[in-house]
Amino acid sequence: MTQVTGPAAVDVEKPEDGITPPSRFDTAAVGELLLGRWAAIRRESRRLAGLPELAGIGGLTMEEHRERVSAQLKYLVDSGSVHRAFPAELGGEDNHGGNIAGFEELVVADPSLQIKAGVQWGLFGAAVLHLGTREHHEKWLPSIMNLEVPGAFAMTETGHGSDVASIGTTAVYDPAAEEFVINTPHRGAWKDYLGNAAKDGLAAVVFAKLVTLGVDHGVHAFYVPIRDAQRNFLPGVGGEDDGLKGGLNGIDNGRLHFDSVRIPRTNLLDRYGQVHPDGRYTSPIASPGRRFFTMLGTLVQGRVSLDGAAVAASKVALAIAVKYAAERRQFNAASELEEEVLLDYQRHQRRLLTRLATTYAASFAHEELLEKFDAVFSGAQDTDADRQDLETLAAALKPLSTWHALDTLQECREACGGAGFLAENRFTALRADLDIYATFEGDNNVLLQLVAKRLLADYAKEFRNADFGALARWVAAQAADATLHRTGLRQVAQAVADSGSGRKSASYLKDENTQRQLLTERVSTMVREVAADLKRASKLPQAEAAALFNSRQHELIEAARAHAELLQWEAFTRALPGIDDGDSRQILTWVRDLFGLGLVEKNLAWYLMNGRLSAQRAKTLGDYIHRLLQRLRPFALDLVEAFGYGPEHLRAAIATGAEQQRQDEAADYARRLRASGSAPLPEKVARQRDKAAARLKQDLA
Amino acid sequence: MTQVTGPAAVDVEKPEDGITPPSRFDTAAVGELLLGRWAAIRRESRRLAGLPELAGIGGLTMEEHRERVSAQLKYLVDSGSVHRAFPAELGGEDNHGGNIAGFEELVVADPSLQIKAGVQWGLFGAAVLHLGTREHHEKWLPSIMNLEVPGAFAMTETGHGSDVASIGTTAVYDPAAEEFVINTPHRGAWKDYLGNAAKDGLAAVVFAKLVTLGVDHGVHAFYVPIRDAQRNFLPGVGGEDDGLKGGLNGIDNGRLHFDSVRIPRTNLLDRYGQVHPDGRYTSPIASPGRRFFTMLGTLVQGRVSLDGAAVAASKVALAIAVKYAAERRQFNAASELEEEVLLDYQRHQRRLLTRLATTYAASFAHEELLEKFDAVFSGAQDTDADRQDLETLAAALKPLSTWHALDTLQECREACGGAGFLAENRFTALRADLDIYATFEGDNNVLLQLVAKRLLADYAKEFRNADFGALARWVAAQAADATLHRTGLRQVAQAVADSGSGRKSASYLKDENTQRQLLTERVSTMVREVAADLKRASKLPQAEAAALFNSRQHELIEAARAHAELLQWEAFTRALPGIDDGDSRQILTWVRDLFGLGLVEKNLAWYLMNGRLSAQRAKTLGDYIHRLLQRLRPFALDLVEAFGYGPEHLRAAIATGAEQQRQDEAADYARRLRASGSAPLPEKVARQRDKAAARLKQDLA
Known part of the structure; x- marks a missing residue:
């Protein structure tokens, strides 16, 4: 634990009634x-x-x-x-x-x-594992596992990253030869940004639209050898190096394209979709959409x-x-x-x-x-x-x-x-x-939009089977809720309850249920409001529906973020009872409060606009956060030590104690200089001395 | 100008009364x-x-x-x-x-x-120019200008970056030899992060505490040769390479230290402080503090x-x-x-x-x-x-x-x-x-704190010479203001004025004076509140005063940021009349509105808490910002073209039109495929066709 010195050490905070401040943090636990x-x-x-x-x-x-x-x-x-x-x-x-x-x-x-x-192992190998079947596993996994065959995961194309369903690469089945023919139709359909593609890869799992007997069955994965043992591209395969990147330059990212590259029928990773020798297509999942998402889901x-x-x-x-x-x-x-x-x-x-x-x-x-x-x-x-x-x-x-x-x-x-x-x-x-x-493994904004759509779907599902009475009651409740919040009646009640007391407001804010309620209500209200706005989309022509949806895109993504933040807060809160030691649990609870109230502070305008917090309470939030910071200050080093990373992981010159050594050396030098009596006088002091001497001289004259 | 397509093109916005939407943007003007x-x-x-x-x-x-x-x-x-x-x-x-x-x-x-x-030229050369005198200019500037003598600007030390006044390097005058003796007392006082120090520098302007006749006159700048023509360190000078950095690796940053390095008396850059042969110190600026800030100010x-x-x-x-x-x-x-x-x-x-x-x-x-x-x-x-x-x-x-x-x-x-x-x-x-x-040329947080201190000082100055009556009137006005805002009376008035009309609220928000008032009041109120909190600091012992100041540091820095944002907004607003063309000025005004209202949105909680905006008006802000985005969308390319950077400056593969070419190629491929009649049927369609065929067969059977 650190000794607190300096300005923050002066405790401007009154001790709370009946609480002994925690004195130790169990970094091991x-x-x-x-x-x-x-x-x-x-x-x-x-x-x-x-x-x-x-x-x-x-x-x-x-x-x-x-x-x-x-x-x-x-x-x-x-x-x-x-x-x-x-x-x-x-x-x-x-x-x-x-x-x-x-x-x-x-x-x-x-x-x-x-x-x-x-x-x-996580993409190339995992695709063979999860999209292939036993025969594929036995044939390819051993050499993938032992790195005899480095491979690329050829899903993303220059023209399509987040929207995998729209990739352009095709794999057309030729029943005569019992082979798939892989083709890249245009520049935008080149596979791109693939690790192992520029240099090391001998094979790739290539995602392409499976076409057989004139029918497009959507995106499937194929095992495609791309280089020979001398690391030359196999016939029909081409590519180039992505070159220098902003980071991760230890990885040879590159591009691949295919010109009538033939692979055996059995190179289709066919767990979720099979092509029989005669070209017939079968799948355990009837819906092409669900099949696509199931395949992607394994990743x-x-x-x-x-x-x-x-x-x-x-x-x-x-x-x-x-x-x-x-x-x-x-x-x-x-x-x-x-x-x-x-x-x-x-x-x-x-x-x-x-x-x-x-x-x-x-x-x-x-x-x-x-x-x-x-x-x-x-x-x-x-x-x-x-x-x-x-x-x-x-x-x-x-x-x-x-x-x-x-x-x-x-x-x-x-x-x-x-x-x-x-x-x-x-x-x-x-x-x-x-x-x-x-942005990789899913662009963050796109992922949050996925989450938002799920929230909207769940919300719609809740009322799908509700009878008219249930819906009416819900609408009534919603309206009552809106009235209460929008007119600020709840705010007034809070203001009266606090009657200017920062202490009361603080005990409100640090209450676990308060934090949960604030964070939860924000998510549910945001989803409800966007859902209400988007309700008429289903009755609109496609372009107008898209425009309506687009006009709420920002709010949708913000709702998803609020949901994710709530998930983090809940996980933190669920973890707290896992610490037996009371002091440590108290300190971690402060950390949780700092996180939760930080979220409330970040979105404070929403809480105020929607009547969830009174201006009076909101105004105490910043001070309470600063009190939490002061309380946590003595345990800051412990809190990072608990992460468990040693010097061999940090590998930073400034995290070795070198700075402390320099500080000690400088302080020691200053002390010795003062003790020696040979320290130069600051100009200000010297001038006062000279003036005094001049006055003395004048007096004596 | 760009043709707008896609979902955003569907205009969900009603045209404003009497306003013809601008159609052209004069990128040249x-x-x-x-x-x-x-x-x-x-x-x-x-x-x-x-x-x-x-x-x-x-x-x-x-x-x-x-x-x-x-x-x-x-x-x-x-x-x-x-x-x-x-x-x-x-x-x-x-x-x-x-x-x-x-x-x-x-x-x-x-x-x-x-x-x-x-x-x-901007640091090493400018230090000689601004801190030196004519003799120094004639002696050193030509070889600095023509790069015969590359040099380092040796101000920062490992132990002191933002706090220059506390550096440890000393320059002690020796009247017998008419020389200064430069010394590095400990590791923390090594000069650090200096461009030209690791490799190219032949000389350096070294900042050190000037000591003569036993008096420390504070930080001054000295011209110090550091390497000979063969780029070996001169006697007493040492250093090392800072090595690889997160960026700017074309610059040879390094460290320097000095062990009794002697330079002629005349190597003191003595515009603001002179040492005479006998060791006497003179300066045109009497106050050591003001002198220090004047010297730093030239930089x-x-x-x-x-x-x-x-x-x-x-x-x-x-x-x-x-x-x-x-x-x-x-x-x-x-x-x-x-x-x-x-x-x-x-x-x-x-x-x-x-x-x-x-x-x-x-x-x-x-x-x-x-x-x-x-x-x-x-x-x-x-x-x-x-x-x-x-x-x-x-x-x-x-x-x-x-x-x-x-x-x-x-x-x-x-x-x-x-x-x-x-x-x-x-x-x-x-x-x-x-x-x-x-963080260089001043850590951003430290700079903002400087600004905040200036704001506080200006605020204090305003009342320094005020008589008791003026102060009392001001306090009364402040109190009235606080009452008006804190009780939400102004909010209620706004709510009544808007009576639920988004149109009224929008015309309020887009008004230049509204934006100015909102941004200005925030700065003045924040400064006033912090100043009131810190007023008692002057009567406290140093440590307690420091703790009090520290307890408001975050708000102080936020006030400085608000001030700087207001400066940006005012500069933008002052620039608008510089455009004669009405359409272009309208578009730029929207850009200014987007900036100003973006600031209001970012700090919306403050405006709500302090009664500057009603919840009703605040709720319309997001939608209005989205309307501005839609209006600006058709002019986005023009707005960046006006920056005036050509392909030789952008030098980015994705900004060459290559993406448009790929899109065209892909669209063309899709068109040709559809026209050919050989496009594979999507599985969904094929299945419907098969079902229909089966039904037909059954019917015929």
């Missing part, structure tokens, strides 16, 4: 809670991520970085750390949640390593793992920046002899501790997502509804956590000033690498 | 207005910035990049483009504003080139030019992203045959056009800052008050524009998806380079 169900695998993966041979190195050329990462992938194979999701009979562990948990931690070594591994693990990796990167950034902020001093304020510790400045606390709170929330929410993912993929809870819930949850959380990571890395960079900009302090490279996490 | 007073110099500098030999190249090693930039600097010397600020008698032009205008545009070539030039041009460079980078980013968004299509909505253009999506408009509006505001505000800078540095208006105003203005605008550039570059990157992440599309490298602009 909280650390264990954060590690979650797959703690052992996370620890093992962190051990690997801390090895010098797996660590990213700054300043490599693109070619050197690619070579290094390719070699590191072999190391991962040898250490047996990337096969957990594969079938036990092929040497795997059928452990889906554990696999992702371990995979996420690799981001701490080098995001290029993580994503290159993700391409090979949800990409989003799940990016969510976790983003949380891990945020933890590393905060661990570095908080450690530095607790040592670094700048500007005199409280005393002439000693400068202030950065972390004692209110603004610095606002910048770092609010993001610390969000990181805790995102971490607990991710653990729940991972549990859900494991339940579905292990088959333990694998209904259609479960799969849909998993997809919605992943689509909600991944945007928030990836944006949060970028925001946190940048704020930490700036909070460390010029030192934060040096490559040796990690922030800039991590940020450059994680940049793309915001 | 608006472009000229944006170029400002130094248009000719900007054009010449843009011509240079568009040359292939000055353009940044991706993928260079740090060493290669450094070499390239060093060579480019010689090119700048030869083209005579970097001497405008230097004295005419030495081959310069005494043109301070024009010099900065030209310098800013270099960011478009490569930020490393810009900042390396800034180090040499304000760094902040001014970063403000302009950040605006230029934002313009480049938006020009690329808007062009791509106007060509790129994704997802069917309004029609099954054609996908929607990205820029027709409301969310996409929100993301790009709001930032476009802020960029216009920042551009006009920067032009005013540059005029002010020129007035001071040319001597036309150079009182103490002018200098202070200039410094406050620069400290207010630089944080906003540099943060805005980072935010804009990132949003543009994401808005272009995977393509945005490729180095060939510019965003990522520009963002990486500009990252440090947020």
Whole structure:
């Protein structure tokens, strides 16, 4: 625990009645809670991520970085750390949640390593695993697992990223030859941004529209060899290097195109759709739409793992920046002899501790997502509804956590000033690498729109089977609610209840049920209002319906974000009872309050406009947040220590205690100088002395 | 002008009474207005910035990049483009504003080139120019100007960045030898992050505490040779390379330290403080504090030019992203045959056009800052008050524009998806380079705090000489004001006035005086409230006063930000009459409204809490902003074209029309396929056909 010094140490806050302030934070217990169900695998993966041979190195050329990462992938194979999701009979562990948990931690070594591994085993290999059948597994998985065959996941095209259903590549079945013929019809249909495509890939899982007997059955996946052993393109296959990127330059992203490339019929990964030798098409899923989404759904693990990796990167950034902020001093304020510790400045606390709170929330929410993912993929809870819930949850959380990571890395960079900009302090490279996490495996805005559509659908479903009476009652209740909120009657009641007391308002704000109610009501009201606006869309011609929907797009996406934030808050709140130690639970509860009230503050205008908070209460919110920051200040170092990353993971010069050593040295120098009596006099003092001497001389004269 | 298609084209908005919608935007006239007073110099500098030999190249090693930039600097010397600020008698032009205008545009070539030039001529050279006297100019400026002597600006130390007054390096005068002895007392006092220090620098302007005859006269600047012609450190000088950075790797940043390095007495840059041979110290500025700030003030041009460079980078980013968004299509909505253009999506408009509006505001505000800078540095208006105003203005605008550039570059990157992440599309490298602009030449948070202190001081000054009666009247007025706002009486009046009419509310919001009043009242109220809270600080012991101040730090900085936003809004508003063409002025007025109302929306909670807007009016704000976005959509391409950057500046593959070509090719392919009659049937249609055939067969049977 840190000794609090400087201006923030002066307690301007009255102690609360009957509460003994917590004095210790059990970093071990909280650390264990954060590690979650797959703690052992996370620890093992962190051990690997801390090895010098797996660590990213700054300043490599693109070619050197690619070579290094390719070699590191072999190391991962040898250490047996990337096969957990594969079938036990092929040497795997059928452990889906554990696999992702371990995979996420690799981001701490080098995001290029993580994503290159993700391409090979999480996309290319997983497509064969989940879209193929036993014969495919036996034929291709062993060489994918042991990296004999590096492969690309050829889904995205230059012309279509988020809208996979509209890709242009075709696979037309030729019954005479019992082969599929793969073609790229135009430049926009080139496969693009594919890891392993520029250099290493020998094969690819290619997504193409399956056409047989003149019928287009929509997007399916095909196993397509693309290079020979000498790494020359096979006949009909072409491509190019995507070249330098903003980050992740250890991965050889590239483009592929196909000119009448023939593959055997059996190279169709046919779990969800089969083509018989005569060209007949069959599928266990009758609806082409549902079939498409089922196939894509098997790939949800990409989003799940990016969510976790983003949380891990945020933890590393905060661990570095908080450690530095607790040592670094700048500007005199409280005393002439000693400068202030950065972390004692209110603004610095606002910048770092609010993001610390969000990181805790995102971490607990991710653990729940991972549990859900494991339940579905292990088959333990694998209904259609479960799969849909998993997809919605992943689509909600991944945007928030990836944006949060970028925001946190940048704020930490700036909070460390010029030192934060040096490559040796990690922030800039991590940020450059994680940049793309915001748009790959689903553009964040598109994902949130998916979530919003699900919210609207759920809302509509609620009333689909309701009789007229139920709907009328609901409308009446809604109207009453609107009246109450819109006229500000509830506001007036709050104002009267508080009667100007900040204490009463604070106890209202810190109440768990208050926070839940505020966050929940915002989501439900936003969804209800947009749904009401969009209701008439179903009766409009397509273009007008689209225009109406478009006129509410921004609000829709904001509703989805509010929903995702609520999910994070609920996960954090559910995690709190997992800490037995009262002091630690109290401190974590403050962190949760900081997160929840930070959300309320961010959306305060909504709460005021919709009569959920009175202006009187709203005005106390900022002060209460600052009180929380002050309370958490003494535990800031503990809170980042609980993340469990050691120096081998942080690998930042400013997080080694070097700054403390410099501060001590400078303070020691100043002390010795003062003691020596040879310190120069400040000009101001010297001038006063001279004036006094002159006066004395005059008096004596 | 662009043809609007897709969902947004359906006009859901009623035309306003008596207003003919504008049909054309005069990009040339608006472009000229944006170029400002130094248009000719900007054009010449843009011509240079568009040359292939000055353009940044991706993928260079740090060493290669450094070499390239060093060579480019010689090119700048030869083209005579970097001497405008230097004295005419030495081959310069005494043109301070024009010099900065030209310098800013270099960011478009490569930020490393810009900042390396800034180090040499804007910091190292400018320090000799502004802190030295004629003798120094004649002795050192020619070789600085022609780059014979590359130099470092050695102010920042590892231990002290923003707090220059606390640096540790000392320069002790030795009257016997008539020399200063420069010393680095401890590791924290190493000079750090200095461009030209790692490799190229032969000399440095070193900031150190001047000690003579036992008195410390505070920080002064000294001209110190650091390397010999073979680039070996001179005796007593040492240093190291800062190594790889998050960006700007074409600059050789490094550290320097000094061990009893002796320089002649005359190497003190002594415009503001002289040491006579016998060691006597004299200065034209009696107060050591004022002297220090006067010396630092001569370096304000760094902040001014970063403000302009950040605006230029934002313009480049938006020009690329808007062009791509106007060509790129994704997802069917309004029609099954054609996908929607990205820029027709409301969310996409929100993301790009709001930032476009802020960029216009920042551009006009920067032009005013540059005029002010020129007035001071040319001597036309150079009182103490002018200098202070200039410094406050620069400290207010630089944080906003540099943060805005980072935010804009990132949003543009994401808005272009995977393509945005490729180095060939510019965003990522520009963002990486500009990252440090947020903390160098003054940490943005520290600068805003300076602005806030100035606001508080001005506020206090207003009442310093007021008699008791004036103060009492003011307090009474304030109280009346508080009563009116806090009880919500004004809100009620607004609600009654609007009586539910969105039209009335919109005409209220778009009124220039409304916007001004809203933005102005927020600043004045925030300052007044913080000032009232801090009033008792003057009577408290230092530590308690510091704690009180710290407890309001966040609000203080937010008040400074509000002030800076108001400055941007006022500058935009003042610029509007500069456009003669009515249509163009109307369109620019919408852009200004979008900026102003975007600020109100961002701070809506404040307006509601403080009774400046009724919930009824606040609720119409979002819709009105969306109407503005729709109105501006047809002019989006024109608005970025007016920035005046050509393909030689954008240098982005996605801004060349390549996407339109791909879209055309894909549409043409689809058309030909449909026309050929050989297009495969979608499975859904085929199944309906089969069912119908089966029924027919049954019927016939």
